[in-house]
Amino acid sequence: MPESLSFIPIPLETLIEESSPDFDIYLQQGSGEKGVVLYREANLFLSHNQLVRLKHNGIDTVFIRGADRGKRLRYMAGQLRQVMERQNIPTSRKTDIIYGLSKGVVENVMEDPRIENVEICKEVAVQHVAFIISDELAFQNFFKIMSYDYYTHTHSVNVCIFVTALIKALRLCDEQTMKVLGMGALLHDIGKSRIDKAILNKRGRLTPEEFEEIKKHPELGVKIVQDSSPLPAAGANIILNHHEKCDGSGYPRGLNADGIDVYSKITCIVDIFDALTTTRCYKGALPGFSALEIMQNEMRDQVNQALLKELIVLIGKVSRP
Ligand SMILES: [Fe+2]
Numbered sequence: 210m211p212e213s214l215s216f217i218p219i220p221l222e223t224l225i226e227e228s229s230p231d232f233d234i235y236l237q238q239g240s241g242e243k244g245v246v247l248y249r250e251a252n253l254f255l256s257h258n259q260l261v262r263l264k265h266n267g268i269d270t271v272f273i274r275g276a277d278r279g280k281r282l283r284y285m286a287g288q289l290r291q292v293m294e295r296q297n298i299p300t301s302r303k304t305d306i307i308y309g310l311s312k313g314v315v316e317n318v319m320e321d322p323r324i325e326n327v328e329i330c331k332e333v334a335v336q337h338v339a340f341i342i343s344d345e346l347a348f349q350n351f352f353k354i355m356s357y358d359y360y361t362h363t364h365s366v367n368v369c370i371f372v373t374a375l376i377k378a379l380r381l382c383d384e385q386t387m388k389v390l391g392m393g394a395l396l397h398d399i400g401k402s403r404i405d406k407a408i409l410n411k412r413g414r415l416t417p418e419e420f421e422e423i424k425k426h427p428e429l430g431v432k433i434v435q436d437s438s439p440l441p442a443a444g445a446n447i448i449l450n451h452h453e454k455c456d457g458s459g460y461p462r463g464l465n466a467d468g469i470d471v472y473s474k475i476t477c478i479v480d481i482f483d484a485l486t487t488t489r490c491y492k493g494a495l496p497g498f499s500a501l502e503i504m505q506n507e508m509r510d511q512v513n514q515a516l517l518k519e520l521i522v523l524i525g526k527v528s529r530p
Contacts, residue, residue: 215242215274215275215276216235216242216245216272216273216274216275217272217273217274217275217278218270218271218272219270219271219272219273219281219313220269220270220309220312220313221260221263221264221268221269221270221271222269222305222306222309223281223285223309223310223313224255224260224271225255225285225288225291225292225306226255226256226257226259226260227254227255227256227257228254228255228284228288228291229252229253229254229255230249230251230252230255230281230284231251231252231280231284232251232273232274232277232280232281232284233247233249233250233251233273233274233277234247234248234249234255234271234272234273235247235248235271235272235273235274236248236263236268236271236272237270237272245272248271278317279325282314282317282325282326282329283329285310285313285314285329286314286329286332286333288310289306289307289310289332289333289336290332290336292306292307293307293336293339293340300344300346300347300350301346301350303340303344303347304347304350304351304354305354307333307336307337307340308351308354308355308366310333311333311337311366311369311395312356312362312363312366314326314329314330314333315330315333315361315362315365315366315395316360316362317329318330318396318399318402319361319362319398319399319401319402320402321402322399322402322403322433322437323437324437324438327396327399327433327434327437327438328438330392330395330396330399331392331395331396331438331440333395334369334388334391334392334394334395334396335388335391335392337369337370337373337391337395338373338384338387338388338390338391339384339388341370341373341374341377342373342377342384342387348370348374348523348527349526349527351370351374352524352527352528355367355370356487357486357487357488357494358487358488359483359484359487359488359489361398361401361409363487364398364480364483364484364487365394365395365396365397365398366395367479367483367487368394368395368397368476368479368480368483369391369394369395371479371482371483371520371523372390372391372394372447372472372475372476372479373387373390373391373394374523375475375479375516375519375520375523376390376472376475378519378522378523379519381471381472386443389440389441389443389444390443390444390447390472392440392444393440393443393444393445393446393447393448393472393476394447394476394479396430396434396440396444396448397430397447397448397451397476397480398426398430399430399433399434399448400425400426400427400428400429400430400431400432400433400448401426401430402433403425403426403429403433404422404423404425404426404429405422408422408423409423410490412490412491413491424452424460424461425461427448427449427450427451427452427460427461428449428461430448430449431445431448431449434448443470443472446470446472446473447472447473447476449461449473450462450464450469450470450473450476450477451473451476451477451480452477452480453468453469453473453477454477454510454511454512455469455474455510455511455512455513456510456511458511459477459511466513471516474512474513474516475516477512478504478512478513478516478517478520479520481500481504481508481512482497482500482501482504482520485499485500485503485504486500497524497528501517501520501521501524504517505517
């Protein structure tokens with residue numbers, strides 16, 4: 210159903226049990242807009258059992274009115290905070306909820322990078338960092354459920370998780386700085402919201418001109434964030450530098466190893482790893498060990514090998530049976 214119509218689809222997983230969404234929820238029961246029927250009025254309590262029943266009936270998408278889009282985003286961010294604080298929700302369920310919500314808010318900011326959408330992403334990133342810091346099982350659970358289909362929004366969430374977990378393992382900075390870095394990692398590709406979708410989604414090889422367009426996304430991303438809801442330098446640098454390579458072959462500035470901060474080097478490694486191990490319309494996903502092997506050999510001079518080893522250790526810990 211196109212978004213120009215009055216309803217927009219949202220994944221069922223982004224509704225939170227034991228909450229009262231302040232927008233009407235609809236189900237698609239026939240074809241077209243006429244087939245959309247009211248399921249729950251705004252402000253009615255949504256129980257765990259009701260959500261389970263919908264899932265059991267094969268429903269994975271519900272609909273809201275287009276005009277309620279902003280309300281839905283605020284509801285998601287608000288609920289996320291509350292979910293994190295609930296003691297009675299197991300880590301695995303929290304992981305599912307946060308991962309689902311994060312995909313939703315990043316998808317939204319990629320479609321419409323206005324200030325309130327950027328700020329909701331920043332809030333979600335803060336919750337990711339707090340969760341990964343406080344719960345030893347969080348990263349392991351994320352690793353199990355990560356999407357292997359490449360979309361900019363799933364990739365962004367995966368990168369935020371890996372970057373946060375790696376910085377935590379390396380004890381590189383305090384919690385406040387980690388939250389800023391998490392924001393930068395979640396928003397690292399936001400500049401792609403300004404790149405022609407025909408180029409972003411092209412199946413074949415890019416022409417040199419098209420690649421020049423793609424290369425603009427780090428600077429466009431920094432501009433979007435700094436013009437709307439500015440990030441401290443550590444986070445903004447991740448957006449700007451995540452395609453810089455240690456041998457100077459990266460973009461946008463062609464910095465060499467000495468000119469790239471450690472957090473951007475980490476994000477670059479994670480960005481490549483996630484891109485290699487996920488499926489796109491024109492390529493299959495590589496197994497994790499093959500991706501790491503390529504990064505250790507063919508990309509030896511491009512990525513920091515000491516940091517890559519830390520990623521290997523991190524993945525090794527959660528991959529063991
Ligand atoms: Fe990127």
